[in-house]
Amino acid sequence: MGVRSYRIRAIPRRAFTEELIAGLHELSDRILPEDPAHFRVHAHTNEVVHVFEHGGVMVGYQFWRTAPLTLPGSRVILGGKLRVLPQHRRQALHLRSGLRFFLGCKLRHPFTRYYRVAIASLFGFVSITAALAEYRIFDPRPRPGDAEGVALRAAFARFAAESNFRIDPQSGLIFVDIGIAPETLAEYPQSYLDRPEARVYAQINPGWRHNRCDVGFWFRFTPRNMVSLVRRIRRARRAS
Numbered sequence: 001m002g003v004r005s006y007r008i009r010a011i012p013r014r015a016f017t018e019e020l021i022a023g024l025h026e027l028s029d030r031i032l033p034e035d036p037a038h039f040r041v042h043a044h045t046n047e048v049v050h051v052f053e054h055g056g057v058m059v060g061y062q063f064w065r066t067a068p069l070t071l072p073g074s075r076v077i078l079g080g081k082l083r084v085l086p087q088h089r090r091q092a093l094h095l096r097s098g099l100r101f102f103l104g105c106k107l108r109h110p111f112t113r114y115y116r117v118a119i120a121s122l123f124g125f126v127s128i129t130a131a132l133a134e135y136r137i138f139d140p141r142p143r144p145g146d147a148e149g150v151a152l153r154a155a156f157a158r159f160a161a162e163s164n165f166r167i168d169p170q171s172g173l174i175f176v177d178i179g180i181a182p183e184t185l186a187e188y189p190q191s192y193l194d195r196p197e198a199r200v201y202a203q204i205n206p207g208w209r210h211n212r213c214d215v216g217f218w219f220r221f222t223p224r225n226m227v228s229l230v231r232r233i234r235r236a237r238r239a240s
Contacts, residue, residue, distance in 0.1 A: 005054060005055070006052060006053065006054050006059075006088075006091060006093060007052075007053045007054075008050050008051070008052055008053075008093070008096060008097055008100065009050070009051045009053060010048050010049075010050055010051075010100075011048060011049050011050075011051060012047065012048050013044065013046060013047055013048065016043065016044065016049070020049075021039070021040055021043055022036075023058060024039075024043065024049065024051075024058075024061055024083075025039045025040075027058060027060070027061070027083055027085070028081060028083045030085075030181070030184075031083050031085075031181065031184050032083070032121065032178050032179065032180060032181065032184065033178070033179050033181055034177075034178045034179075035177075038164065038177065039081075041163065041164060042063070042080060042081065042163045042164075043063065043080075043081075045065065045080070045162045045163060046063035046064060046065045046078075046080055047064060047065040047066070048063070048064050048065070048101075049061055049062070049063045049064070050062050050063075050064065050097040050100070050101070052084065052088070052093045052097070054088060059084065059085045059087075059088040060082075060083050060084030060085060060088060060093055060094075061081070061082075061083055062079055062080070062081065062082045062083070062094055062097050062098075063079065063080035063081055064077070064078070064079055064080070064097075064098075064101045065077075065078050065080075066078070066105060066114075067155060067158065067159070069115060069151050069152075069155055070150070070151040070154060071113075071147065071148060071151045073111060073112055073113055074112065074113045074114070074115060074151070075105075075109075075112055075113075075114055075115070076114070076115045076116070076117045076152075076155045076218075077098075077101065077102060077105065077114050077115070077116045077117065078117055078118075078159055079098060079101075079116070079118055080163070082094050082120075082124045082127070082128075086184075086187050089127075090236060090239070091236055092131075092232060092233045092235075092236035092237075094124075094127055094128065095128075095131055095229055095232055095233050095236075096233055098116070098128075098229075099229055099230075099233070102114060102116070102221055106221075113220070114220070114221055115152065115155075115218055115219070115220055116218060116219050116220070116221070117152065117155055117156060117159065117216070117218045118216065118217055118218065119156075119159065119160070119165065119174050119176065119214045119215070119216050120214055120215060120216075120217070121178070121180070121208070121214050122198060122201045122202070122205075122208050123184075123188075124214075125197065125198075125200075125201045125215055125217070126192075126195060126197040126198050126201065129197045129200075129217070130195070130197050130232070131228060131229050131232035132219055132225050132228055132229070133222075133224035133225050133227070133228040134219060134222065134224060134225060135217050135218065135219035135225075136217060136218055136219065137172070137204060137215065137216070137217050138152070138153075138156055138172050138174075138215070138216030138217055138218065139153075139172060140153060140156075140167060140168070140169050140170070140171075140172040141169075141172075152218055156174075156216050160174055163176075164177075165177075167216075168213075172204075172215075172216060173204075173205055173211075173213040173214070173215065174213060174214050174215070174216055175211075175212060175213050176212060176213065176214050177212050178212060178214075179210075179212055180208075180209060185209065201215055
């Protein structure tokens, strides 16, 4: 099952159908159970969905969009609901998807600085941050003179409101009302939960198994991060 046999199909919001949304929700619900109406609201806040296919069958997906940022010449990239079936993980599909979306944005707007903003479960957090050289955890507390922090806090607040999420003003945890299926958790050995990235997540969100909250974080597409992402994608190709 090689990486080259996978296809990433981009479907813009104007082409979203009830059949597509139902299929995406059915796949998602097997991994992280979620109310269909809540799922539909989040889906339609996005510009495009990247559907991961293997042999013509959907095996995962990720939503994407951009949004304004109150910093000169800057925008945020928002990725929503990364879902991949267990047997198709470790193919770097989410990294390939994110890089493809970023490069498409950069091609259209070469002088714009992009910030990647994410709200992630433990699994999404590990899969993304393990491929990065540098990233920052979302901090909800204002700091005087920190224009970048103020802009990113506003972006997180807007993102959360559009998806009916709630941000705790003290901890920064984001209530997304999405649980973790016991079957999903059982697929991950203790060695996965002992990974440095998983330990960071558990320290920030100790009740992650049951509190239906996710962690926010962000990063820029710096040269260090671009090199790290490309290396991780190449390693996945060689391992497949």
